[in-house]
Structure formats: C-alpha cells, structure tokens
Amino acid sequence: MRFSRQHRARNNGDESILPLTNVVFLLLIFFMLAGQITGPQPFEIDPPRSQSEAKADGGAIEVQLAPNGALALDGEPIEIDALTDAVRTRLDADNDRPIRLKADGAGDATRVVTVMQALRDAGATKLRLITLATDSE
C-alpha cells in the first residue's frame, strides 16, 4: 500500500497520462475505421426501411429529398428545374457515376418518381434509392 502510493507520487509527470493517451488513440482508431465520413446534411432525412441487401455505393452523386419535397444536390439546396442541368454537368465529367437518391420514407412516392425522371432526363443510368436496413431500427 505504501509502496504503490509512493510509486504514483513519483510518476506525476507525463508518465501518468500515458494510459489515457493509449485509450484516446484506441478510440481515435476505432472511429477512423468504423465510421463513415458523411457530408453535411441539409435537412433531416429518415430513409425508408427495406430488406434490400445491396450496399450503398460510395463516390456517388447524392440527391437528397426532404419529406416536404425540398431538394438538395450533394448538400446544396436546389430547385427541381435546376437539378437536371446540375446533374448533367456532373455526369459529363464521369458518365458512369452512380446517383444515390436519399429520400424520406414518409415523403410522397410520386415526388420521388418526379425527381427520378428529372435525373433520367439528365442522362443518369445508375440510380440507387437509399434505404435503411430493417434491423437497424
């Protein structure tokens, strides 16, 4: 007992924060590996639940659709008239780029179809509808 107290008092410098540093490093590595960096979200979106097994692609153009029908392209709010041109410009650079449509599950399905048609008018061929796995609820 006496020994341990003495020992701790002596190591009062940098030594005593080494375990803390170790833990912080471990946490850092965990968050770096396990998390996915996401861009800014313009509005709160709750994607529909689905049993679909396909993973969401990375590196895609992302179109967000709020439950009230508001649109955003890669986080920037946009009108549906301007969407076709903006997406076409992006697709010109890389024609094979997939497009992820992240729409709210409570939103109108017809609005989603309208947006999908605007995207197809822009020349999009690879379209993915983002969903959440049912067990993640």
Added chain:
Amino acid sequence: MSTAATPRSFKDRIGTPRRRALVSLTPLIDVVFILLLFFMLASSFTNLHSIVLDAPAQGQQSSPALQGALLVDVRLDGVRFAGQYVGLEELTQRVKIALADDPERRVLVRPAARVSLQDTVRILDAMSAAGVTRLSLMDGSAPRF
C-alpha cells in the same frame, strides 16, 4: 547520494522528468483529442443500403422490354395488380408465376398520389423477394422511363 553523482541512472531520470521530455506529450495529446472529436462528430454509423432502380439504356425505351411488363399499382387503399386488389402474398405468388415464363420481364411499380415512399418500398421489397431483377418506378401521369 549515489544517484546525484550518476545523473544517467534510471532512478534519477524518473526523478527529473523535465530533463527527459524533449518533446512534451501534452501538445500531442491535444492534437489527438481534436482528431478524436472530429472523427466522432463527422462519422456516421447508420447502415445504409440501397435499391437498384437503373434506367434502361438509351434507345431501348420503346423496345420489347416495355411490352409485356407487369404493372403494379400502389394506391392508398391497397395494391392493384392486373385489374384487381391483391394482398402482398398473392401479389408475390402471381408475379412469381408470371416470371416463370420470362425471368427478364420488367416490373413497373406505379405509386398513386399521396402514397408514402415507405409503402412503395415495401412493394419493391416484395418484388425483389419474388425474384424480379428489372424493377422500375413509374409515374402515373407520364408513362415513360
């Protein structure tokens, strides 16, 4: 006394941490903490999946792919297939039978006004479970792709 005379001994180094610390640990830990905060706030752990709704290739728009496609209407009061309201089980069965002849057959899902996306996705799921590979959403007012 002996420790003071031999400054390089182990005991003495522990006793005088200032001499040993060429680079202090504290700024390093500050940076690591900031990185940790960044990754904690910027990363998301939601497990996102996706449904493939690819458009047909250009020039294929009025090809035989569209003819003979199955049309599933999603309405507020139920699902219509081939002119009658059907349950989800029956719909899956009938689509399976239709696909048995031609597995490449396209299935169009047409949501009516005010039907929520969640309900439509439920039908899309059922279609995928029935083995449909070529699935499209369709607008009720404009029958094109």
